[in-house]
Amino acid sequence: MHFTLEEHTLANGLRVVVQPDHTTPTVTVNLWVGVGSRHEEPGRTGFAHLFEHLMFQGSAHVDNGEHFQALMGVGGRLNATTWFDRTNYFETIPSGALELALWLEADRHANLLAAVNQANLDNQRDVVKEEKRQRYDNQPYGQALSTVYATIFPEGHPYHHPTIGSMEDLDAASVQDVHDFFTAHYAPDNTVMTIVGDVTAERAVGLVEQYFGHITHAAAPRRGPVAPLPPLAEPVRVEVLDEVPNDRIHLAFRLPAEGGDTRQEFLAASMALDCLGGLSFSPLEQHLVLDQQVANSIDVGAMGFVDGVSLGLVVADVAEGVDTDALEEQICAELTAFADEGPTPEQMEAVRAQAERGWLSSLAAKDERADIIGHYTCLHDDPEYVNTFLDRLGEVTPDDVRAAAHKYLRPQSRAAVVYRVAQQQEEVA
Incomplete structure (x- = not known):
């Protein structure tokens, strides 16, 4: 197309x-x-x-x-x-x-x-x-x-x-x-x-x-992007006690900026997250949700930004009766194993097919197609990205995905925001 x-x-x-x-x-x-x-x-x-x-x-x-x-x-x-x-x-x-x-x-x-x-x-x-x-x-x-x-x-x-x-x-x-x-x-x-x-x-x-054509007003000068943010050198965390349905773990990672010289590296990091948790047979989904049933759900995703950094997320809803800290440790173990071993051929094939299907589905509608063209023109000076994305997707290798996971998705680079259910106080008669 x-x-x-x-x-x-x-x-x-x-x-x-x-x-x-x-x-x-x-x-x-x-x-x-x-x-x-x-x-x-x-x-x-x-x-x-x-x-x-x-x-x-x-x-x-x-x-x-x-x-x-x-x-x-x-x-x-x-x-x-x-x-x-x-x-x-x-x-x-x-x-x-x-x-x-x-x-x-x-x-x-x-x-x-x-x-x-x-x-x-x-x-x-x-x-x-x-x-x-x-x-x-x-x-x-x-x-x-x-x-x-x-x-x-x-x-x-x-x-x-x-x-x-x-x-x-x-x-x-x-x-x-x-x-x-x-x-x-x-x-x-x-x-x-x-x-x-x-x-x-x-x-x-x-x-x-x-x-x-008659509008002559000019915008204030644009500043350049801020300096790239490297991955966190050590974990940071915030604990939130709240009236929520269940404990929830948010693990966030600094990823490379979406555009410029790091565009392919961002795409590889995004694919790494999808391999980890975006498929029915991804390790996070298969091991923690389906097999052990210690998580009700696992969601993963990458947010592409342009100002020196992007954001990767792993979000887990903790199953009732499960120790939240133990589940976080299991997620970290899966991240480490993936960063060490990289994706399987089956994961790469499925993630590539899933990304291609989502891309073509978006392009089928005029409003979404216009938004994609506007996105890559405004933020990346690349309107033709609408025609080249699938080629770029095909160029990402398993080694690229493993390298991105190794660099950006290690547990020591995580920022954890953990919601815990606030215990109701027993009423004293």
Whole structure:
């Protein structure tokens, strides 16, 4: 499968990637803005995520909530997300509504600040606080990942704090602070627009030029990535006593950055985690969940970041009556054995097939395809990665996977965040 991509950069720096696909009469517009929580300064956390909300609250020529109403009214669907390295905005609409979508996007990307007043800021601060209560504070293990980030990445590191940010920082933010953040980051030369669907490249680029070409504002200078973080030299841990359903072990590891010279090494480390716990016959799954039944479940995964480091995770739900420390020791023993011996041919074949299947499944949908293209264009300057990933996957050898596990997934390099069930106090009659 090969996708034909047309690239064009406007005079104002906006990078446009078009992938025509006439299979259905729909178009996806996806914008990746190069600002996430890693770009926030101390005392100003949560701003990137706040803007994901503010961008739907109106702009110079669009009323509060009208962005959603206008596109949903023509049969479209739309949303936005915030992460460490970026914020993205996306909609899939009937092809006849492409101009409407571009006009709406241009108005908020060029003229948002006309609508960012004290009332809107206060309203969206409250919305973010409620989201934090629901997703973080009042969910079992809701603070687990935030604790992982704070434990494995040092104070002051770009990935030390979660994207939701600090509510104290948001409470202290003035309208001017918020305006300054938008001015520094939301500009054509810090944005990638991907258009996938029922439109020719010529028409798509022409429409983007028509609606975005007049925006001349430039983003503040981008800083380079921070120095790479090596694996932890010795284990660190945080114990959390909480009212949770069962004990849960989170083991986190520093992995290499997803892009640049370490791209293949990151892929090998990701495949190592999948070999360890991502298959029905992976050692963590087979030995600890199926055979010994000391864990209810084992989940593994790699989060690819760009600022000098990425993150690998092994998460185990402890079975009732099982000693949590003993289970952690068993997991560590499996990590050591894998780092010493490497993957079996069967594991490599299955992990490669699983990754290929997931990749092709994602590319089948226009909205996911647009997001993948935007990801690798914005963060890695490589839109063609959509066509080369499977080749790169095939180039990873068993020795590469063993070497990555040996370097990054040794037990002594782990940050452990362990949740333990808080014992209920017996009522005294």
